[in-house]
Amino acid sequence: MSTIAPTQPTAVAASVTVGIGPLTIDEVVAVARHGASVVLDPAALDGVAASRAIVEGLAADPEPHYGISTGFGALATTFIAEDRRAQLQASLVRSHAAGSGAEVEREVVRALMLLRLSTLMTGRTGVRRVTAETYAAILNAGITPVVREYGSLGCSGDLAPLSHCALVAMGEGDVRDAHGEATDAASALSAAGIAPLRLAEKEGLALINGTDGMLGMLALAIDDMRMLLTTADVAAAMSVEGLMGTDAVFAADLHALRPQRGQAVSASNLRRLLAGSPIVASHKGPECTRVQDAYSLRCAPQVHGAARDTLAHAASVADAELASAVDNPVLTLDGRVESNGNFHGAPVGYVLDFLAIAVADVASMSERRTDRFLDRARNQGLPPFLAHEVGVDSGLMIAQYTAAGIVSELKRLAVPASVDSIPSSAMQEDHVSMGWAAARKLRRAIDGLTRVLAIEVMTAARGLALRAPLEPGAATRGVVALAAEVGAVPGADRFLSPEIEALADLVASGAVVARASAATGALD
Numbered sequence: 001m002s003t004i005a006p007t008q009p010t011a012v013a014a015s016v017t018v019g020i021g022p023l024t025i026d027e028v029v030a031v032a033r034h035g036a037s038v039v040l041d042p043a044a045l046d047g048v049a050a051s052r053a054i055v056e057g058l059a060a061d062p063e064p065h066y067g068i069s070t071g072f073g074a075l076a077t078t079f080i081a082e083d084r085r086a087q088l089q090a091s092l093v094r095s096h097a098a099g100s101g102a103e104v105e106r107e108v109v110r111a112l113m114l115l116r117l118s119t120l121m122t123g124r125t126g127v128r129r130v131t132a133e134t135y136a137a138i139l140n141a142g143i144t145p146v147v148r149e150y151g152s153l154g155c156s157g158d159l160a161p162l163s164h165c166a167l168v169a170m171g172e173g174d175v176r177d178a179h180g181e182a183t184d185a186a187s188a189l190s191a192a193g194i195a196p197l198r199l200a201e202k203e204g205l206a207l208i209n210g211t212d213g214m215l216g217m218l219a220l221a222i223d224d225m226r227m228l229l230t231t232a233d234v235a236a237a238m239s240v241e242g243l244m245g246t247d248a249v250f251a252a253d254l255h256a257l258r259p260q261r262g263q264a265v266s267a268s269n270l271r272r273l274l275a276g277s278p279i280v281a282s283h284k285g286p287e288c289t290r291v292q293d294a295y296s297l298r299c300a301p302q303v304h305g306a307a308r309d310t311l312a313h314a315a316s317v318a319d320a321e322l323a324s325a326v327d328n329p330v331l332t333l334d335g336r337v338e339s340n341g342n343f344h345g346a347p348v349g350y351v352l353d354f355l356a357i358a359v360a361d362v363a364s365m366s367e368r369r370t371d372r373f374l375d376r377a378r379n380q381g382l383p384p385f386l387a388h389e390v391g392v393d394s395g396l397m398i399a400q401y402t403a404a405g406i407v408s409e410l411k412r413l414a415v416p417a418s419v420d421s422i423p424s425s426a427m428q429e430d431h432v433s434m435g436w437a438a439a440r441k442l443r444r445a446i447d448g449l450t451r452v453l454a455i456e457v458m459t460a461a462r463g464l465a466l467r468a469p470l471e472p473g474a475a476t477r478g479v480v481a482l483a484a485e486v487g488a489v490p491g492a493d494r495f496l497s498p499e500i501e502a503l504a505d506l507v508a509s510g511a512v513v514a515r516a517s518a519a520t521g522a523l524d
Helices: 025-034 042-059 082-096 106-120 129-140 159-169 185-191 203-208 212-242 252-256 261-274 278-282 300-322 346-374 397-413 435-465 474-485 497-509 511-520
Strands: 015-018 037-040 100-103 148-150 174-176 182-184
Touching (some): 025 106, 025 212, 025 300, 037 042, 037 129, 106 159, 106 203, 129 203, 148 159, 159 185, 159 212, 174 185, 212 278, 212 346, 252 261, 261 511, 300 346, 346 435, 397 435, 435 474, 435 497
Antiparallel strands (some): 174 182
């Protein structure tokens, strides 16, 4: 399952300032996904230099200090002589850049580099000023280190992915240049006028001890899901309308009886999307004998709303992590250098898994609405499978198979990664978060939800068109017209895959929400 083109927001910052304070999710997305440049706050750089002076003082101390004058992990008690410490830091990065598998997406690599830079700029890691400046320069040059899919256990942070990035800052390893062409790091840095780093005491550790990979993917997922959950409301409204459902169940006073925040938002969206619909009005009279709609129609706000609440919780965890200085050891505000466990990815891993559950459930409900359109026993008078010539044409029969197959995979992807752990580093790291794995499967799940929603929009658009001469409401009519622009209209059987892909692109780009919002005003 390939990754669909990302959402295009209405406004993206041209530059993002990185300083002592936290980045926002939108700022991470701007740099990672949309190529915004990075500006380093001068006052924060002064703080970086001040914290470096503390590290250099400890490096001269004959007493050992972890990560400064000792080895790492299971070798934490091994004292390293001063003339070997630069080699120690470089060796750490080289040995930990041990990823394998396919290349990780450019936006993910940019996000994790930006987030590592953000921690460096807090002044709590003890790196030199030039190290932070080098990371900013690599991002601004559009150079993307090649990071491999496998290698992170999520503790001590995303070691292998971050090591691949640190290796590139040293002028080693492989990269993609600003044009996406593969080259070696030394050549790319030279072309951009960036001098390779020669790491000093503690810097190797500071560049690789963090939750930045999983956190970056969480930020990107939150951005995607905010748009997809609104799209789910649009798709549900189209299905309610096309299946001759009622909008009465979305009334504000009914949802006030159960004051779940996300549910209220989704119900409000559905009311606005169905407002003034001639199709809904056509069967509101006493002649309508339907008592109530199926759950996939009636309970859409409850499921979509629960997903929204889950997303809000995930965003609160992301905000806290974005405000964190994750390193080990870390420089405290009073100048101590202390070992800690803040690199453990459990807080991020949990919500990544939680979001995968929500994604699977929203997609499952969407697929059930699609299936109702195709069953003449349940679709309120539409042709079987929405076929043009019944018995000759299959209509959208196999499009539903595609949605069903994706939903089945999403259920497997909803199995949490964070409940797994596998010991490493000679039992020093005996419990790990698997947060990176949770993030990777969530990205695949979001891609699947995008396609399932696209198939519902395609199906509902055809169903609504087949209701003519009855007209859908203004918002859903706009989406039907958008679907028609890519050929998703009633008619004889044809090659369906291009239509599904085109609708998936429209969903992923935010075009479906934008077209509906043109009639309703901004949807939540």
